[in-house]
Amino acid sequence: MKITLVAQDMAPSQALGLIADKLSKNGHFAMSLLGNSNTPPSHGTICTHVANSRAIVVGMSSSKELAQPELYALEVARNHGIPAFCYADTYGAHNRPWFEELLAGTTLFHISESEADKARSLLPKTNVIATGNPMWDDFFFPKFTRAEVQEKLALTAEHKAVLCPGGKSAAVNVLHFSRTIELCSDIQNLVVFLSLHPGDKTDPAVYQELVDLAPVPGTIVPKELLSAPDMLPGINLVIESASTIGIEAACQRIPVVDYFSSLARARLKKTTGSDQWPLCGQVAHDLDIYHGFEVELVKDLLAGGGHKKLFVQNAEKMFPAPKEKGAAIRSMVAAIEQASAA
Numbered sequence: 001m002k003i004t005l006v007a008q009d010m011a012p013s014q015a016l017g018l019i020a021d022k023l024s025k026n027g028h029f030a031m032s033l034l035g036n037s038n039t040p041p042s043h044g045t046i047c048t049h050v051a052n053s054r055a056i057v058v059g060m061s062s063s064k065e066l067a068q069p070e071l072y073a074l075e076v077a078r079n080h081g082i083p084a085f086c087y088a089d090t091y092g093a094h095n096r097p098w099f100e101e102l103l104a105g106t107t108l109f110h111i112s113e114s115e116a117d118k119a120r121s122l123l124p125k126t127n128v129i130a131t132g133n134p135m136w137d138d139f140f141f142p143k144f145t146r147a148e149v150q151e152k153l154a155l156t157a158e159h160k161a162v163l164c165p166g167g168k169s170a171a172v173n174v175l176h177f178s179r180t181i182e183l184c185s186d187i188q189n190l191v192v193f194l195s196l197h198p199g200d201k202t203d204p205a206v207y208q209e210l211v212d213l214a215p216v217p218g219t220i221v222p223k224e225l226l227s228a229p230d231m232l233p234g235i236n237l238v239i240e241s242a243s244t245i246g247i248e249a250a251c252q253r254i255p256v257v258d259y260f261s262s263l264a265r266a267r268l269k270k271t272t273g274s275d276q277w278p279l280c281g282q283v284a285h286d287l288d289i290y291h292g293f294e295v296e297l298v299k300d301l302l303a304g305g306g307h308k309k310l311f312v313q314n315a316e317k318m319f320p321a322p323k324e325k326g327a328a329i330r331s332m333v334a335a336i337e338q339a340s341a342a
Contacts, residue, residue: 001028001054001340006073008035008066010198011089011244012059018134019057022333037199040069050076054340055083062271064098074102083339089133094119095273109332132328139251140321142233149234152226160190160302163235165228165245170202175261177210180239183298185215192218195228237301242268242277246284250315255301255308256284283314
């Protein structure tokens with residue numbers, strides 16, 4: 001059977017790539033139209049493949065503009081009576097208004113039972129299945145060891161490494177990167193690593209000026225050397241702004257702090273329907289709440305103090321290590337195969 005998969009953002013593209021691999025191993029023809037934050041497929045290409053498929057699977061990208069390939073694929077599938085599956089890769093993805101009209105009659109794969117319950121209340125005409133996020137399985141199994149990452153980043157045992165992963169918005173990133181540098185400015189033997197999001201089209205020179213003026217050693221790590229996920233084993237603390245990297249760090253029990261500027265809050269609400277990030281209050285610390293002793297919080301986390309111990313305890317509860325890899329993919333593929341065979 002032919003099954004077409006369409007996604008534009010990096011995270012859903014990666015997950016749908018795993019689904020495509022499993023479908024192919026099961027003997028199906030999986031047509032992958034996955035943008036990975038690069039040039040999207042044309043509408044003509046999408047229409048040709050979707051119209052000749054037994055089912056489609058689409059990601060739910062983080063803006064209406066980025067989601068155009070996915071939205072068009074859903075329209076074509078609806079017009080041809082083809083079963084459609086949508087993949088919510090993060091908290092609140094079901095709230096994205098650009099998908100609302102097209103979700104009725106589809107099946108929605110979600111990251112957890114609690115998120116699935118929220119989606120069911122909002123979308124009574126959508127079949128919602130709590131499958132989990134297939135990418136999160138891999139979060140517990142990093143590609144490199146701590147020693148290997150430290151060697152690549154020229155870190156010694158005395159260094160404390162802070163990772164600051166960027167998002168797609170230059171305005172949010174500048175505030176985020178600047179605040180991280182300020183928080184770390186008087187901590188000895190500390191290095192700040194900025195990692196740019198693959199979907200960020202900003203000239204890196206804009207961020208390089210921040211590094212050049214910073215009172216603390218820092219560098220922009222090119223993805224050709226190490227991606228943000230690959231850096232994690234060598235990192236002591238992640239200071240993020242509603243990034244999947246924070247979830248991955250939590251799975252590896254690396255402390256996470258979320259910094260939210262007012263712009264970041266506004267963007268979070270636009271993309272998820274809420275200005276609250278579920279990681280905060282459950283696992284990560286939120287600098288929007290910890291006014292007055294942010295620097296002391298960072299120092300305590302880096303030193304392995306009480307805040308870090310509490311973080312690890314909460315992370316183990318919220319993100320328990322999987323008993324086996326691939327459970328989410330198997331659940332998704334089983335649902336797709338059942339609908340395709342009908």
